[in-house]
Amino acid sequence: MASSIHSPNQQLxxxxxxxxxxxxxxxxxxxxxxxxxxDIKQMNDFKNHSLPLARIKKIMKADEDVRMISAEAPIVFAKACEMFILELTLRSWIHTEENKHRTLQKNDIASAITRTDIFDFLVDIVPRDELKEDGLGIPRVAFQAGAGSSSDHLPYYYMLPHHPSPVGASGMFYTAPQPCPSLAYMHWPQLPQQEPPKTDT
Known part of the structure; x- marks a missing residue:
């Protein structure tokens, strides 16, 4: 009988x-x-930002319910967006290093999203590329049994509750998804309409 490829000492x-x-x-x-x-505690320059405040304000005004926006609100959003981008980049780079790459790729970002619960809202926006094995159309398994913790490689998918309450535990209100304003301006292809065949009666 052939010896196993990995001894218990190698696995350990x-x-x-x-x-x-x-x-x-x-x-x-x-x-x-x-x-x-x-950085936030020592911040005293509120005039220079990494992200354009006018663009942030425009995005905020895309919500029809927003009537007025204070001068401080876009500044807070700019810092929050900057921190969001920095953390997602750091977590994506960790995946890049783990796979011994030198270039951060889309799949690294997708892996960072699936490994981090707070990014679960992005799972559908940045889907993982299907890894095909031998061209047979069978997705490869992305984890090895017993390697690392169970959450290291298993994707985290957000499951909507069947009967959501109007107010969450954190005091946040749940509402129905709103249509994306940018989709309204997209040119959607029109299929030619066919007239039903006429029948003689």
Missing amino acids: AYQQARQHFHNQQNQKIQIFWSNQTQ
Whole structure:
């Protein structure tokens, strides 16, 4: 009988190396948020922003219910968007390093989204590319049993409750999805209408 490809010692070494890698990545994320907190506490220049305030204000006004916007609101959104982009980039780069790539790719972003619960609202916006095996149309399994924690490679999908309450536990109101204003201006192809065949009676 042939010996197994990986001995128990090799598997243990692999799991320890993987755990060490994940600890380092978690430490990077903690340092990132610590630095962001420090930056916010020391912020005193509110005139220069990484993102254009006029564009943010325009997006905010796309909501028909918004009547007036204070001068501070776009500034808060600009900082929030900047932090969102920075964290998603950091988490995507962690996936890039894990796969020993040098270029951050769309699939790295998709993996960061599926691994992080707070990004679950993006799962449908940035879908993972189907990895095909041998051209047979069978998706490859993206994880190995027993490697790392169960949440390392399993995608997280947001399940809508069957009967949502109007007010959530955090005091947030749940509403029906709103149509995207930008879709209203898209040119949708029109199919030629066919007249039903005439029958003689």
